[in-house]
Amino acid sequence: xxxxxxxxxxxxxxxxxxxxxxxxxxxxxxxxxxxxxxxxxxxxxxxxxxxxxxxxxxxxxxxxxxxxxxxxxxxxxxxxxxxxxxxxxxxxxxxxxxxxxxxxxxxxxxxxxxxxxxxxxxxxxxxxxxxxxxxxxxxxxxxxxxxxxxxxxxxxxxxxxxxxxxxxxxxxxxxxxxxxxxxxxxx
Ligand SMILES: *[C@@H]1O[C@H](CO)[C@@H](O)[C@H](O)[C@H]1NC(C)=O
Ligand SMILES: *[C@@H]1O[C@H](CO)[C@@H](O)[C@H](O)[C@H]1NC(C)=O
Ligand SMILES: *[C@@H]1O[C@H](CO)[C@@H](O)[C@H](O)[C@H]1NC(C)=O
Numbered sequence: 209x210x211x212x213x214x215x216x217x218x219x220x221x222x223x224x225x226x227x228x229x230x231x232x233x234x235x236x237x238x239x240x241x242x243x244x245x246x247x248x249x250x251x252x253x254x255x256x257x258x259x260x261x262x263x264x265x266x267x268x269x270x271x272x273x274x275x276x277x278x279x280x281x282x283x284x285x286x287x288x289x290x291x292x293x294x295x296x297x298x299x300x301x302x303x304x305x306x307x308x309x310x311x312x313x314x315x316x317x318x319x320x321x322x323x324x325x326x327x328x329x330x331x332x333x334x335x336x337x338x339x340x341x342x343x344x345x346x347x348x349x350x351x352x353x354x355x356x357x358x359x360x361x362x363x364x365x366x367x368x369x370x371x372x373x374x375x376x377x378x379x380x381x382x383x384x385x386x387x388x389x390x391x392x393x394x395x
Contacts (some may be wrong), residue, residue: 236263256390258295258306265381270294288314299376299385307331323347325355339363349375357392
């Protein structure tokens with residue numbers, strides 16, 4: 209009896225003092241992590257250089273037209289493609305595959321050759337394997353163009369930055385090779 213009594217008297221104040229330990233798993237709406245170093249100190253800048261191959265014609269196209277232009281369309285306005293375009297280290301398609309550009313692009317101008325790009329660049333190479341950069345951009349295909357990088361995953365979590373692109377080769381069918389320099393800040 210004596211031993212039961214003592215263990216109760218010991219436990220009771222324990223429950224009163226630390227109720228939170230025993231009500232445990234209610235949902236937690238938000239939580240602020242202690243800040244030990246500033247965001248700026250954690251930021252990294254990464255530059256990537258690669259070539260984007262958009263193959264619309266031939267035996268194995270990497271981009272397919274999924275929306276035809278409306279019959280009132282001017283300059284192909286509205287045409288939309290879905291792409292799974294290889295990204296390579298060098299300008300040749302046979303050079304090392306470093307990723308794939310997956311997404312959609314549409315002819316979004318009635319006045320000039322300009323695309324709306326909705327693309328994820330999914331990388332395969334080294335520490336970037338499995339990480340993604342997302343681009344949502346206007347792409348004026350005959351100029352050197354700048355496109356915003358709006359986010360990322362994996363190594364590129366919290367990414368923001370920009371891509372500079374230049375078409376280095378385009379044939380009559382519209383098959384194109386585009387050089388990309390991407391600069392992103394991320395954690
Ligand atoms: C354009 O499309 C509309 C609706 O589909 C059709 O009625 C019309 O005949 C078409 N016009 C031409 C020039 O093809
Ligand atoms: C990238 O990751 C995938 C899945 O984890 C793996 O199968 C592949 O071999 C990796 N590629 C490279 C180049 O490391
Ligand atoms: C990418 O960067 C390289 C090296 O600085 C430069 O030679 C090339 O012209 C750049 N290309 C684009 C599209 O910015």
